[in-house]
Amino acid sequence: MNAVAHRLRPADLIILAAGIIGVALTWTQPWAGSQDHGAPRLIVYTEGGQRELPLDADGRYTLLGPRGPSVVELRDGAVRFLESPCRGQLCVLRGWIAGAGAYSACLPNRISLEIAGDGRFDSINH
Amino acid sequence: MRVWVLALVLLLVACSGDPAPLHRERLYAMGTTVELITHRASGGDPHAAAALLGDTLAELEQRWHPYREGALLAGLNQALATAEGAVTVHPELRPGLTLALGLAAASGDRFDPGLGRAVQLWGFHEGDRAPAPPPSAEALAAVRPTAPAAQRLLMDRGALRAPTGTVLDLGALAKGLAAEEGLQRLRGIGIGAGILNLGGDLVAWGQPGERRWRIAVRHPRADSALVSLELGQQEAVFTSGDYERWFEHEGVRYHHILDPLTAMPARGLTSVTVVHPSPTIADAAATAGFVAGEAGWRSTLAAMGVDQAMVVTEDGRVIATAALAPRLRVESEPPVSLEVVP
Numbered sequence: 001m002n003a004v005a006h007r008l009r010p011a012d013l014i015i016l017a018a019g020i021i022g023v024a025l026t027w028t029q030p031w032a033g034s035q036d037h038g039a040p041r042l043i044v045y046t047e048g049g050q051r052e053l054p055l056d057a058d059g060r061y062t063l064l065g066p067r068g069p070s071v072v073e074l075r076d077g078a079v080r081f082l083e084s085p086c087r088g089q090l091c092v093l094r095g096w097i098a099g100a101g102a103y104s105a106c107l108p109n110r111i112s113l114e115i116a117g118d119g120r121f122d123s124i125n126h
Numbered sequence: 127m128r129v130w131v132l133a134l135v136l137l138l139v140a141c142s143g144d145p146a147p148l149h150r151e152r153l154y155a156m157g158t159t160v161e162l163i164t165h166r167a168s169g170g171d172p173h174a175a176a177a178l179l180g181d182t183l184a185e186l187e188q189r190w191h192p193y194r195e196g197a198l199l200a201g202l203n204q205a206l207a208t209a210e211g212a213v214t215v216h217p218e219l220r221p222g223l224t225l226a227l228g229l230a231a232a233s234g235d236r237f238d239p240g241l242g243r244a245v246q247l248w249g250f251h252e253g254d255r256a257p258a259p260p261p262s263a264e265a266l267a268a269v270r271p272t273a274p275a276a277q278r279l280l281m282d283r284g285a286l287r288a289p290t291g292t293v294l295d296l297g298a299l300a301k302g303l304a305a306e307e308g309l310q311r312l313r314g315i316g317i318g319a320g321i322l323n324l325g326g327d328l329v330a331w332g333q334p335g336e337r338r339w340r341i342a343v344r345h346p347r348a349d350s351a352l353v354s355l356e357l358g359q360q361e362a363v364f365t366s367g368d369y370e371r372w373f374e375h376e377g378v379r380y381h382h383i384l385d386p387l388t389a390m391p392a393r394g395l396t397s398v399t400v401v402h403p404s405p406t407i408a409d410a411a412a413t414a415g416f417v418a419g420e421a422g423w424r425s426t427l428a429a430m431g432v433d434q435a436m437v438v439t440e441d442g443r444v445i446a447t448a449a450l451a452p453r454l455r456v457e458s459e460p461p462v463s464l465e466v467v468p
Contacts, residue, residue, distance in 0.1 A: 098349060107159070120340070
């Protein structure tokens with residue numbers, strides 16, 4: 001071993017250390033490997049794409065869908081549709097949602113809200 | 127020496143695994159949110175898969191939409207509106223319609239593909255139902271089927287004989303047909319493992335590496351998971367529930383799953399979940415089981431060849447078949463106790 005260590009140059013040791021640290025970092029990631037880890041995040045899907053809103057900051061956001069503006073409200077880690085241009089108002093009646101994997105949508109206005117999962121499940125049936 | 131160091135580093139990196147092996151795409155189609163999850167290492171181009179899926183679902187909507195001008199099924203409904211005799215069915219509709227009629231017969235007519243007039247009367251044919259009271263008893267009597275589907279809807283050599291004014295609506299089978307077609311086409315372009323989730327109903331195939339797919343079934347009255355289970359190489363999980371499309375009038379909730387006998391929302395269960403290799407059978411069975419209610423769901427599903435199912439009753443009990451129960455992991459807090467039936 002000493003003979004091997006003597007033949008290692010400082011640069012070799014740096015590469016070896018970087019490899020070991022890199023592997024250790026990847027092992028700290030759960031096996032599911034999805035992006036659903038860490039603090040709860042709200043993912044908003046609209047026709048224009050998806051964006052994230054901070055769940056730890058209360059506020060109201062206006063999101064534009066094909067029917068017009070929908071207003072969503074965030075409070076204490078929960079979220080709800082506050083106002084919607086749809087006729088049925090099912091999204092508003094759905095009320096507050098909270099917790100990993102929770103989901104609410106206004107299909108007529110093509111907007112959905114999803115609190116990112118905790119990585120335990122690949123998909124959710126409902 | 128450097129060669130050995132480099133080899134060791136490469137070996138360690140190879141052992142560390144891909145930190146993000148799944149690719150997720152989301153789109154709107156067929157009036158709902160569709161999610162496609164693919165496992166990168168199992169083959170196929172996930173972006174090409176999403177594009178193919180979008181085209182496939184648009185094509186199916188053009189085939190099966192019961193009311194949209196220009197759709198094939200809407201055209202058949204127009205012909206049935208005035209037809210006195212048999213009407214020729216477009217070749218693209220024949221396999222699905224034959225399948226639907228077979229499932230209707232197997233379900234003891236709990237699932238009825240000819241309920242379109244009742245669906246329209248309730249307003250559930252519109253994705254965004256305008257507020258209105260439930261239909262009157264007289265109006266319901268006028269749209270209630272006069273005989274079981276197996277007796278009044280007859281396919282013979284590419285033609286359909288049905289009472290004049292029949293409106294076909296395969297809404298209870300639409301996601302199943304889409305999942306079946308989508309699965310075939312995605313496999314056809316080499317997607318070796320994935321989950322296709324159509325507004326909550328899903329089919330999974332292959333497996334993401336060494337492990338299996340694990341999915342949760344959401345509690346019908348909560349935001350959280352009720353149970354979870356691992357899926358086999360091809361399995362569909364479909365749930366019919368009273369919370370999908372509904373409205374409230376004078377304190378009473380009316381949902382979209384209609385009982386063909388009454389043309390009214392079926393009562394007794396909150397949700398029915400079916401696990402089956404075929405998405406179309408799972409879809410029709412979930413609806414039929416819901417309509418059959420607490421007393422009839424088990425025998426109805428058995429008649430449709432389904433032995434893995436779970437229901438939630440209106441009073442909150444969770445009942446699973448003996449074939450499915452051992453696969454379920456209870457996720458709810460506090461944990462529900464599963465009742466098991468043969």
